[in-house]
Amino acid sequence: MKVRVDEDLCIGCGICENTAPEVFSLENGPVAEVIMDPVEAEFQETARQVAEDCPEEAIEVEDEVEIPADDETTTECFEETKVEESSLIFVSERKEGMKATVDPDLCIGCGICEGIVPEVFSLLNEPYAEVLLDPVPDEYQEATREAAEECPEEAIFITE
Ligand code: SF4
Ligand code: SF4
Missing domain, CATH: 3.30.70.20 (Alpha-Beta Plaits)
Known part of the structure; x- marks a missing residue:
């Protein structure tokens, strides 16, 4: 834990x-x-x-x-x-739906997460990925899990 x-x-x-x-x-x-x-x-x-x-x-x-x-x-x-x-x-x-967070110390700004689900992750304003939606709406949850799995730095944390 x-x-x-x-x-x-x-x-x-x-x-x-x-x-x-x-x-x-x-x-x-x-x-x-x-x-x-x-x-x-x-x-x-x-x-x-x-x-x-x-x-x-x-x-x-x-x-x-x-x-x-x-x-x-x-x-x-x-x-x-x-x-x-x-x-x-x-x-x-957490009982209030899905929350995604990115650890800026781990993120290398590769953009994979944004490529998978740009509605949730963005590198527009920072050199690391920012989470745009909290909580993550149902329709983007599966893609958000996929982004967490694909992140090469394991920088994305999903809580729900
Ligand atoms: S995390 Fe911060 S706000 Fe929460 S109990 Fe600890 S000191 Fe207080
Ligand atoms: S996939 Fe991971 S390392 Fe790449 S930008 Fe997203 S959070 Fe950062």
Whole structure:
């Protein structure tokens, strides 16, 4: 399991650090930083609780799931998926539809994602891919998953 803090949303309130100082820290900046990656088993329940308690919903919890590239039903029943040829993505417990994010530190700006689904990804304004739609509408979700699988840097994270 991984947790991520959206720096644009975090207000530095410190709730996460107070509740789970092993996982979150504000020592180096005005926003929370994740200091345990991946989150060890004994801290996972607390980290999930912190994500729920964050007043800005700035924390995403991502469970590592292996998804067969050719299995379109995977996202609905991923717990039961048997892995054959697979790609690794992270699926969070977000309940409000699909969200796609791009890690700008990983993205090399190759444009593959934009080529697959330009309605969702764009390199128009930045050297890395930006996500245009949040949440991702139903009609673009399959293509967005494909873009995540095709990204050579595994820079795209899908949560739903
Ligand atoms: S609880 Fe949320 S808003 Fe507060 S410091 Fe942590 S991540 Fe930031
Ligand atoms: S496919 Fe991946 S590396 Fe290429 S632009 Fe999109 S996010 Fe960046």
